[in-house]
Amino acid sequence: MAGVGGQTQSSSKTGGMSRIQEKNRNLILDAALGEFSKKGFSGATVERIAAEAGMSKSNLLYYFSSKEAIYNATLAHILEVWLAPLKTLDPAGDPARELAGYICQKIEMSANFPEASRLFANEVMQGAPQILPILETDLKRLVQEKCGVIEDWIDAGKLRRVDPLHLIFTIWATTQHYADFSVQIRALTGRDLSDAAFLQQTEEAVTSLILNGVGLAWPPEETEQE
Amino acid sequence: MAGVGGQTQSSSKTGGMSRIQEKNRNLILDAALGEFSKKGFSGATVERIAAEAGMSKSNLLYYFSSKEAIYNATLAHILEVWLAPLKTLDPAGDPARELAGYICQKIEMSANFPEASRLFANEVMQGAPQILPILETDLKRLVQEKCGVIEDWIDAGKLRRVDPLHLIFTIWATTQHYADFSVQIRALTGRDLSDAAFLQQTEEAVTSLILNGVGLAWPPEETEQE
Amino acid sequence: MAGVGGQTQSSSKTGGMSRIQEKNRNLILDAALGEFSKKGFSGATVERIAAEAGMSKSNLLYYFSSKEAIYNATLAHILEVWLAPLKTLDPAGDPARELAGYICQKIEMSANFPEASRLFANEVMQGAPQILPILETDLKRLVQEKCGVIEDWIDAGKLRRVDPLHLIFTIWATTQHYADFSVQIRALTGRDLSDAAFLQQTEEAVTSLILNGVGLAWPPEETEQE
């Protein structure tokens, strides 16, 4: 039910804001995340978001001047967190560990913040009207950098020669699928990532598939392991 | 702009329908697919669908009694085609060929019918209000059957032991991602599946990644081929 | 279900009309009576009337050029029959017999043609937009004539001095009530005029009440009776 990070972690700039203002903004963003991810931008209504946030429509519009403003704030609220994992991919680390770590982080984000995943998916599927600029600049820069990292690993013979971009896309696609299509997954398996066992099984299956796919032995035939 | 199969491929049961009726129904379903996949159910308007189909709102409502009816018909129109590829997975075939074939079929569907893919994604992400029953029965049955096929291949030592369900999910996720997130992909690569070269490159990358992931050599190092 | 007189009795001018035309006009009028009396003018739809009459909307509009035309024809179809009983009040007859006969005729019309009664009530309650002219001329003339008859009976000492107009209104009100408010009557008694016993009981009660009300002994202490 809580948003990305919940209310504790106020990702929004808190400068010059009273305690109550900050609290309400977060209540709204959480409610908005729920509604927008469930119904999409047009399907969500200001009234329901306000109700969910426990305040009047008018008051909500005191904090955010329009429905679009709420939507944008919600997206922004998410985006940083959503893209963070990729940043941790460490050029100096062991490729297998690094990739496995990244995959698991992404799956855990799907487990913990499925609504954020769906909100993001929705936005992109509708043509990314709000975040296209960010995708084309920040995200592109980040992805290029990490492609370079992978490329280096490949050049160093640490993994099979694959197109790093498609590798990244595959990781994104696979991990986010468990959040975005959770209803379908539940229909087929009776379970989803909220089930700890299923989560672990998913992590193993996906990690193993992708790592082996790029020529990395997985799970590592551990000699000694931490 | 064309729907799944366009107007050439008569939209399912044409029984007892005049030429003009069939033509208009197809015009509507095509237009609706475009709108619904672009804007979602609530974001789409009957007026725009009608305009796109080249007829008056009233006339559209002469063919489909409500917006929801159009939506459901559009979904139904797509669904069969959308789920068809999996059926072709042949237990008697060579696992590598079969899986590669399935993956390429799925990617080509993403290339040719990205709107269908997005419509389906949208529906499932909103909780599959219309098609959940189908997912739980028809799709489940089909998936179980094909899991059995893969299981048999594994038991026969033809591929690495992986959970067939997660393999299927991975294939779905990866292939559909190129349609559903095409805007993001275009933002990052400047290209998408409508580009023939990119399509081929994607097919190779994804097929290779997944097949190797399940322990199948790919591409086959055969001397003479095809 | 049948209209006033059903299809057998074509009250409409049949001049220069083919057999099939006449049949269809009557089908329409019957259906229209049902719909208009049930839903009122605005609540009724041409489509439902057509369906009820077993033909297409277009065909119906071939017979009657507009909804209003159907309505007017239906009213006219009824009106003559509806006002007929009063004409039978015979100045030369025995007042008690005459009045009792009139009351029973009216009650039987309510029993046999409740829809006609409701259609008429509806029209008048909405301000008689169509039939006001008739009320003000034909009906007024007729009522004045019969008031004269009653006046004569009173002058001849045959019944108590009452205002003939109010007597007529009372008869109309009471007898039509059993048709117009039949739902309420059924809610309170479990029965209505379609029940033969209830019909007879109603006739006795109403006749006795009104005749005694005007000072006529009823039922007649029959010496010999036909």
Place this chain on the structure above:
Amino acid sequence: MAGVGGQTQSSSKTGGMSRIQEKNRNLILDAALGEFSKKGFSGATVERIAAEAGMSKSNLLYYFSSKEAIYNATLAHILEVWLAPLKTLDPAGDPARELAGYICQKIEMSANFPEASRLFANEVMQGAPQILPILETDLKRLVQEKCGVIEDWIDAGKLRRVDPLHLIFTIWATTQHYADFSVQIRALTGRDLSDAAFLQQTEEAVTSLILNGVGLAWPPEETEQE
């Protein structure tokens, strides 16, 4: 134009309603009564009701969520008042006085609230879709009780043996007729209950007819009378 009791008489349960809310609700109910009684449910339009109530359509829908809700509220607003007179029939009172009083109350209600009468008539004639349950429970109970009272009077030899139910129906029919069919009455007499003289004449005629009908002398030939 004024509703039942107009705006002076606060519309039923006013609990927890601001002054302005109560005012507007009453404005709406008054306007709605006018429109619904004049045009019926389908003939009335929300737009006209709003205009009549002096507010925008949207604002009206802020108070009542749908046309049907307005209709039901209007009906409820009326119903209690409409059924009240019967409750006053006092078993301990003099039958003639009691019945005469009841008849006059009903006629005066027809004079003062003809629109309420027509709304009620309309509702019942259309099959009482909204109030049938009330008719079958509350009204039925009340009517049975009062039938008992009349029965007792009859058993005590105070009036002629008549079926109390039909007596009540006759009173309802006759008195309401002057409201419901006022257009017809005006067409025939040039006057209606809004004319004080005609009102009094009607009261006398109807009361005398019915009381004599049940064997009660009327008017009472008392010597001194207030």
Place this chain on the structure above:
DNA sequence: CATGAATGAGTTTTCATTCAT
């Protein structure tokens, strides 16, 4: 005679937003 196709005007309803307090 008969019908399917098409339409435009009207009606209900929704909803983001503004206003006043």
Place this chain on the structure above:
DNA sequence: TATGAATGAAAACTCATTCAT
């Protein structure tokens, strides 16, 4: 800060009527 009241624009639907065959 907070809210109830109010609104206008847009959207889904309804329906009598017309058109073409």
